[in-house]
Amino acid sequence: MSKSAAKKIQAIRGMNDLLPSESPRWQFFEAKVRQLMQRYGFDEIRTPIVEQTALFARSIGEVTDIVEKEMYTFDDRNGDSLTLRPEGTASCVRAAMEHGLLHNQTQRLWYQGPMFRHERPQKGRYRQFHQVGVETFGFEGPDIDAEVILLSARLWQELGLSAHVTLEINSLGSAEARAAYRDKLVAYFEQHQDVLDEDSKRRLISNPLRILDSKNPAMADMLNNAPQLMDHLDEESRTHFEQLKAMLDASGIGYVINPRLVRGLDYYCRTVFEWTTTALGSQGTVCAGGRYDGLVEQLGGKTTPAVGFAMGIERLVLLLETLDLVPDEALGGCDVYLLPMDESVTVTALTLAETLRSELPTLRLQLHCGGGSFKSRMKKADKSAASVAILLGEDEIAEQTVTLKFLRDEREQQRVPQAELANQLKDLVSH
RNA sequence: GUGGAUGUAGCUCAGUGGUAGAGCCCCGGAUUGUGGCUCCGGUGGUCGUGGGUUCGAUCCCCAUCAUCCACCCCA
Incomplete structure (x- = not known):
């Protein structure tokens, strides 16, 4: 190579090449997923990785970290503001609405692909990362909540991960109940401003429910006396949650009720759940989701109940590798x-x-x-x-x-x- | 965005204020048609980048970039 003053061009920070030594593990995982989706009667949908910025602002929530500071947003040549998708649900809802898939019918969809968030990279967290997601539309009852959780549970079983992940569930209540509780909580925290740390003061605006999850011991007492989400559930949500638990029990799926489990995205209501592992350091959430009955309407469609989840492929592949769960014959x-x-x-x-x-x-x-x-x-x-x-x-x-x-x-x-x-x-x- | 650690051969890493080494990998030979083991030899580095101090910097100082870990956030 000639002596060139040109700077070495390298991959964008946080965006990784998937090398031949790694790709068999991904293929192994992807094959299991595809097979599983077919077994559960879910259909694949593929959407563009770029959308109008407004789609994410309106769905994820204007004041979330994702929308405020983590999106790859740029102006198209004609001046439109476009954004590399930071998650899959919004695009999926948009596409389903746009093509009439939600018109008087139910849907069970899944997708897979790259997502983009401008965060500081670390183990299990990258700026371009990949998710497999599931979205269902038109089902009101808790049976579909149970179904998607069972689907994920079976995937862990297929992959040999069951012993290494834990299911946490919670209910946020209806959108109205959640909003009312949120107001009550904010009022409570405002009375205890003096105890709140910097992070929590910021969350007071962005995501007050998250404050409950703080690890700061100085706030423990104050948090323990805070109004409980469970006490503020509306009656329908309470029933929904009880039925879901009964279904999980009947299916033999173990879970932990985590009253502090709050998803970061604004559109969730009622059921939320998370699969976590302790084998990956601080990025332990491997799959998370919940119900978002209000999102379709929020994006201009008819009121449509919906449940979904997303899992992080990097994290799962990392987990498979750490635990040495990919069989030799799958390794190319x-x-x-x-x-x-x-x-x-x-x-x-x-x-x-x-x-x-x-x-x-x-x-x-x-x-x-x-x-x-x-x-x-x-x-x-x-x-x-x-x-x-x-x-x-x-x-x-x-x-x-x-x-x-x-x-x-x-x-x-x-x-x-x-x-x-x-x-x-x-x-x-x-x- | 904040904090800490680390950048030396393709990989894993030693090392020194007088411009560099090991193991693995790769190539060739010992072995004209037989790999793995062993032995011998060889290729390969502007010591992340740019500045500063110095007679002289891979080493000391500053900046910058990148990677890793944690916080934050999230899958």
């Missing part, structure tokens, strides 16, 4: 390595490889390319993780055979007629 590699022994047989090897791929569509066959000594070719076969190397040289070509060499066990290598090769390799294709 190939089954066989086809190796021409010198330059003179390159073309034959190439055509043989294509023949085998046609005959065995699921066989993972890597063809040696790039020349090199025989020794280096063998080394690459070894590195490839293939269990079998197919050696092709002048002798083999002369008699229309190949040499099968077993790289991972003690079996003698053998000559096999090319016509029988596909048949011999079948056993390697168990997937």
Whole structure:
């Protein structure tokens, strides 16, 4: 490379490349998710990653941290204010409304993709991160709340994570009850201004319910005497919550009721829940969601009950990696390595490889390319993780055979007629 | 946005005010058609970047960028 004064261009802070050594874990996770969604009868929806800024301002809440200081917002060439989506629910609601999916019908949707928030990166938290989300529309009763929670619980089971995550649930009450409680709480906190720390004073405006969750011991007494959310639930929400608990009990799903569990986004009401883990440091929430019955109306649609959740893929993949839960066979590699022994047989090897791929569509066959000594070719076969190397040289070509060499066990290598090769390799294709 | 730690080879890391080393990886050889183990050799660094102090800075000072951890926030 020439000596250039140009600065090295690197990835944007907090936006990561997903390298080949990592991608199999993601694929493993994504495959499980896709399969699961099908099993539960959820349909995939894909929406653009850019939306009008107003969509997020109106749905997430004007005074939330996300909208106030974490959005990637910019002006389009025609002057419109656009924003890289910081979460998936708003886009999903917008798209569903826009295409009439909510008109006199119910929906069970899921999505997956990148989200963007301008936060200080740390373990399990990045500026471009990825979520899988589920959104359901048109179901009023607690059965759908239970259904989406059970769906998430089954995913942990499928992934081997069940023992490592905990379900916390709470109810925020109806939008009216929540608003009334909020006012009451703010009034209470204002009477105790002298005890409030800096963070809490700020939250008094942005998210007063969050103050209840403060870890500051100096405020513990004051918080314990604060009005309780549970005491201010409206009757319908109370019933809804009781029924949900009964359904979870009947399903054998363990949970903890956390009266201080408050979601950060404005649109939640009634049921809220969170799956957390202690294995990831301070970013322990791995999946979170709840009911948002008012959002569709808030965005200009007909009143439509809705429940959903989102999970952070980075966090879950990190968890899978930490706990070593991705099976070896999911971690990539190939089954066989086809190796021409010198330059003179390159073309034959190439055509043989294509023949085998046609005959065995699921066989993972890597063809040696790039020349090199025989020794280096063998080394690459070894590195490839293939269990079998197919050696092709002048002798083999002369008699229309190949040499099968077993790289991972003690079996003698053998000559096999090319016509029988596909048949011999079948056993390697168990997937 | 706040606080702390760290930036030396592709990776993991030593190290010194007189412009650098190990292990792993990679390449070649010992082994003309047999990988893994062993041995030998080799490629590869403007010591994150820019300034300052100094005869001289990878080392000391300042700034900046990046990464990591925590706070905040959140998935």
